[in-house]
Amino acid sequence: MSAMLRLLFFVVSLSPTLLLVTWDGSLSWALIDGIRLHLTLTPLAGFFLTLLALAAPLVALPMLRRPCDWPSLVLYVLLLLGMQLLLLAGDFVSFFVGWEVMTWSSYLLLLRSSRADMETSQSFILFNLASAFLLLAGILVFFSLTGDFAIRSLAEPSLPQALTLLALFGLAFLIKVGTLPLHIWIPSSYDQAPDAFSAFLSGSVSKMGVYGLILLPTLFPDALASFAGRFLNGPAFGYLLAWVGVITSVVATFKAISQEDMKRLLAYSSIAQVGYITTAVGVGSSLAIAGALYLALVHTLVKVLLFISVAGIVLQTGQRQFKDLGRLIERMPISFFGVLIGIIGLAGMPPLPGFAAKYLVFVSLVDARWLLLLAAMILASTAAFIYCYKLIYAPFLGHANSPGAKEAREAPWPYLVPQVILMGLLVLFGLFPGLAIDVLIDPVLVGLQMAPIGAESWAKLTTVYGGYDGVVLMLVFGIAFVLVTGLFLLLRGRMRRAGSPYDLSFAGEVPTADTPLHYGAGMGRELRRIPLVGWILRQGTRGFYLGLAGQMRAAAALLGNLYVGRPQAWILIAVVVLAASLAARAMMGGL
């Protein structure tokens, strides 16, 4: 019975794939009072559905591991259904329904974790609901302009209308993707969510905000361009959005560096990555949108991979703090490669596809002549090296720092299979950067009525600004590596393995297990001494939001005083109100 249910669950997790393969035509469902839900599959939605189809079964696998939490599985199914509805939505109502189902089912999934605390879960749901309600408000404004709920471009909105719509929709999606200063809910919730589900939250759920952001310009085809005019070679309004994105990336990157917890670090890195995507959307050119989509693809693959690897580590060691881990490379080699490939993708290093994505974005920024943005983005992406390094150093290298880390074994196969698949996909896309362009991204661009990027061959990424060849790059690097290693081994002399991990040059001293040799926890702390970074790290929005919550509670207390349990007071108020309104009427109108 249980096995059957598991199988069923896994099949359901494949539903985005099935949907992608079998969907044709459209579907509609009456809701209420003439509102109908129309389901169609646009190329853009198809792209994000592909991402979902990639991530969903891979995240489902670890969730299926015994003993599995049945409510989680049910909620996961609901979440998947909601997201598919969201992607298939041809009208705003089904979009919103999908959005909300996604929101609350992911919240309830978050609660399945034993670590979720009140502040986290509250901030998660409140921010997400705020996003949803802003979206709904936007939808209603949109509805009042067009008279129906279909998702389509708005012909010539007036400036205030377009501004209102942009603000409402934009805020909604920006909360979902978590740009500054609306990101506060992300780190702790990604951290405290059930370990496998964090992968999905970061890999897929955040992509829905990206989907919305990319959808947004199609609602006002010319708004981004004609709104505030053009700045240099791009839309001026997008310039603002791009700065929001890039500031998010920079700040989140530095915050990520200063984290002490693996999942929190990944969460901040998610924020940073999505910040890049936001920047690219802000640029809005065909190159940039291609870059944004490419980044979304890579981010999904990478974050699912990394979060699942980390989940495996947490499962096997029981530790999640950098200071408690170390030297797992010998005990969990496959996970090590998972994280290695993951961070290479995350850092955007060639030859993995992260580079192709960043290349597109960089080139689009140069093309738009927004060089200051480019510089800020470079800052974020080079600073990202530090947290990437921290992420692989602290768990896998250095010295084991806790009994759990000393005795861990390789993660079980439900954790390894997704990792291996994702590693394979990353390498594949890295070798053939044109593959993703040709198969996944160009159809979307055509669907959005933009110039496709085009790929001469799958191995090549070609833009007007030049390109590169993934296969050649990988071959050259591979041959060089083999040659160097071979030549090195041919040289005379003996190689000898150190007899102990403590055989270190340590100024003549002999380190022992008690010596603090692991640099995992403190790594990046010295960055605070750089004035700018120190300043950034000292800032935070938590105080503001806590203050807001405190003010709300104070207001509640104040208003609660009205509800004192004294019947005479109630009656007095009623009579006074009666008298006062009579008197007011008498004064104003004259009886």
Add this chain to the structure above:
Amino acid sequence: MMHAVVDSLAMIGVSYVMGFLFYGFYRQLNARIQRRWGPSIWQNFFDNMKFFFKSETLSHGPMFFFGPMIIMAGAFTTVLFVPFLKDSTWLQGFSQYGNLILIIYLLVVGPLGNALAVGSSGNPFGVMGVTRGLTRLMGLEVPFFLGLALVMLQHETSSVHAIMAAQDGLANWGIVTNPVAFVVILLPFIAAQNASPFDVVGAPVEVYAGPRVEFGGRLLGVLMTQNMMMSIAKLVLVVDLFLGGASNVLVLIAKAFSLFLLTTAISMVFPRLKTEQAVDFFWKVPLGIGVLAVILTVWLPSWSA
């Protein structure tokens, strides 16, 4: 095919020879400035060979061994993706398959691979050095990339070949047509070369030699080699971008050498900066110049147009 192999080997050879000679010269010059004789110009070659023929090499595990291999392969790849000559079929490597941004990223592939090895050694001083290196990278990359972006914008391409081809004649050299960009990248370039005053990362007496603390014997030889080759690759890259490239090896050496002299002259007279000082400096001075350059060369023309 054969051409590619020979060409690649030639590039690697040229960069290696240039590397140790330039560094030998650097040490000589440094000594002369300090009013002493200094080592022979071949000293770096000797050091390198000595390390290669050490009879004992300690390893801290597979990753520790592969780190230097990765960084070496990265150096080879970088060298092969930088075109050494223009208008020539030789010393091109695979540069037509790459571009400027790719090269900039390739420059850090190796060091990051090596950082894994350093981490795997388990020596905290090494990791501290890596962190410093990454921090410095974070500092220098911003103005460096901004300067290169100005060049890319000027030529509207990221292909080094195309940028080189556009600079025929002294008047069209990047340093003449886009001097601000050159000024912007100059100091970060020195830091990228790991030269004083930004050499705190691997300096012998700072945190116990930094990332290389655990490397000895042949592995250290590998690291030294790649360092020299990588330096040459960067020099050649800047020559390609700003000094109009070179049509034959002698011109290449001359141009690279003059650039090297310039950077050496700067680095020799300034004392070493702390990491955070260096980063702060990069974000203030070169980046400030870069921002000014952007405003002057990008914003103002577009507004006046």
Add this chain to the structure above:
Amino acid sequence: MLAFLDDPKILHGIYVLGTLTLFFIGLYGLLAKRHLLKVLISIAVMELSVYLLFVGLATSPGETAPILSDGLTEFAGMADPVPQALTLTAIVIGLAVLALGVSLAVQYHRLTGKADIARMTELKEL
């Protein structure tokens, strides 16, 4: 001497004044007295004032009670029967409510020993 009272306007005016006074007396008791029974009585007084007003204003001087009995077979010269019927009903209802209230109050007093409306603080904001 009291003939001026036969003027329906004056009579109704007096009724209005009187019932309003009664109403406000009730209201005053309701707001100011703290004993449960006094509060209930005040409510009863208020209700009473409304009944009086209703009956009073619906009747003009000279009209007889709307009862068909010996010799009276027509609805002529009678007061409007509806208010009187309604008032009767209302009185019944008011009595029921009052009875319920008093019984609750008594029980409450037995249970807690309190009869002070201001000291009913079992239920409150936490």
Add this chain to the structure above:
Amino acid sequence: MYHKTQCEGFQCEQAMLEVPGDAETVREGVLDKLIAWMRQRSLFVLAYGTGCGAIEMRPLMTSRFDAERFGIIGAATPRQADVLVISGYLALKTLRRVIRSYEQMQEPKYVIGLGSCTINGGMYWDSYNTVKQVDRYIPIDIYVNGCMPRPEALIEGFVALQQRIKQGGKAGYHQYRENIDWYKANQRKALGEEMPPAYTYDWYHAGGVA
């Protein structure tokens, strides 16, 4: 190797202390000679200074003495160093560090004893804490005597070491490796419980004798 049967007591110790030097000719090819030549041209020095000799080592790198013209340059860690210079007397406490550092150096490696203290304890010979004869604990290739020797004398010592390296043949590290048991016995006698851990040298036994 050290075998009790070949000698006894003090004789044995004397025998141990004699570095074979040129007596035993090693067959060497051109490549070996070339390598040896390059080795002697490039000496990375790990300077171990606890005594006054450390003061004399600093000027070595300055413009006045300019050891770099001989290819001599400081190294930060034992992993990178070729030559360990023990300057001045060693206390028991520092002996442990020296042994550890020496064992962490990568072969080929050489030791220079600087000053009288390394030979016989020098002016601190009667202290309970001073190591009188350093070569009982680690092999010394070159002694530079004096109290303290001037940098010129040190340079001469280096040159002598270079000559020796150029000639080839067995050096102190060979001797250390072959007689590791004897050295370790001596070290243990001096350090007692404070011995550095065995993992830095126990590979000598596992067929590691070169």
Add this chain to the structure above:
Amino acid sequence: MTLPLTPVWFVALPLLLAFASPLWVRYRLLMPLLVGTPALLLLLAFVLLPEVRTGPLLETIVIAPPLGIHLQLDSASWILVALISLAGLLATAFIWLSDAEPYLRDRRAFVFLLLLIAGCNGMVLTGDLFNLYVFLEIAGVSAYALSALRRDASALEAGLKYLIIGSVAAVFFLFSVVLIYLQTGQLNMAAVAARFGGIPAPMQLLIGLLMLVGLGIKAELFPFNFWVPDVYQGSHPVLAGLFSGLLVKAFLFVLFHLVFLLLADPQVAGLWLMGLGATTMLIAEVVALRQEDMRRMLAYSSLGQIGLITLALGFGMQATTAGGLFHMVNHTLVKLLLFLTAAVLLRSFVSARLADLAGAGRARPLAAALFVLGALAVMGLPPLSGFASKLWILKGFAEAGVFWPVALILLAALIEAGYYFRWIKVLYDPNGDLKAAAPVERMAYVPMGVAAGLIILLGVAPFLVDDLFIEGAQTLLDRGAALSAVLGAGS
């Protein structure tokens, strides 16, 4: 003998059965009849539905209009009657099936519950102001008695407070009825409506305000709703659920019925009501943020929803009115579900305080899950029914281009989420280890399950019922048709 199926049964049946209660005690029929009566009424409602949809059913007893007891079952009141029967059915089924406390299962509870249903039905159906007063008092008295049923200090206190404030409300209402009669000489609503415009404006205002205070207290509008939390907290949760789900809805309906019927131009009054509704909603939601007792929290949430419904109905457009009616239904279902859950939790863990319920989700997974469902529905999250009605209301506002209620509704929903999710989080607190003190009958979940099922069904397929609400809204808003239906054409 065939009994004609007329609206009068909605009032008469529960009344008759209630008065014959000694009989049922003897034959042990108390519980079956308690559940059976609303079930029967529900059945009757559905039997009458096709007829109602063709035109309103008028039933006049005793004298010809304008005098007499006058019942009117039209599309709008049908919704309320069906809702009252359904809510009564669910609540009484819960009382029966959950093996509830004895005081809820004895004769007095039986009588008062049926009287409550009768009173509510009467209020909704009646076409006569004085009957309205009578039914209002019947419902009121039974409600006071019900909330004091437990006979401990807190229940008695709740009952007394309810009684005092309720009586004052009744006095005010009666006052306004008296004034109307004195001004128009009529009590039939339609007849009054026809002449209402003739009353001098100040008197209109006075009548309106008195009625507003009277019905406002009963219908829990700010600033007349301060009694609500106390009473809901002191009463048994099932009864609180009934008050919130059924009694308040009836009063609210009456309020708007009168507004739309009496006033030829309900715009101004509607605007004032919208203002009251918005204030009620916002203040209640904010105050609910810091509630530590589940019953109190639900009470405030109920106030918030009432405010929302008031806001929607006050706008007086067809879409918002239909949405508001639909939301009434949804809110009744949801609040009933939530209060029943609260009853289960209170029974299981003795306390309904936040701190005492930490981790209740593991000891009572089903109850907690139903609470979550209810909470999601009350916040209007899809695919639950609360969403459909809220969307309808919002769409109505958007169509009219009025956006301040939209903003307020969404803001209120956000604040509402703030406390509901706090409760959900605590229910699923991983650190709490609660042991249930008392067992809960499995059957008790049946009515809750039915409510949950309806919530989901109405959320996924609201198109099944939306015609009913559109017709209801049309009926409610179409003053002319209502007048002519009673008074005859041309009047």
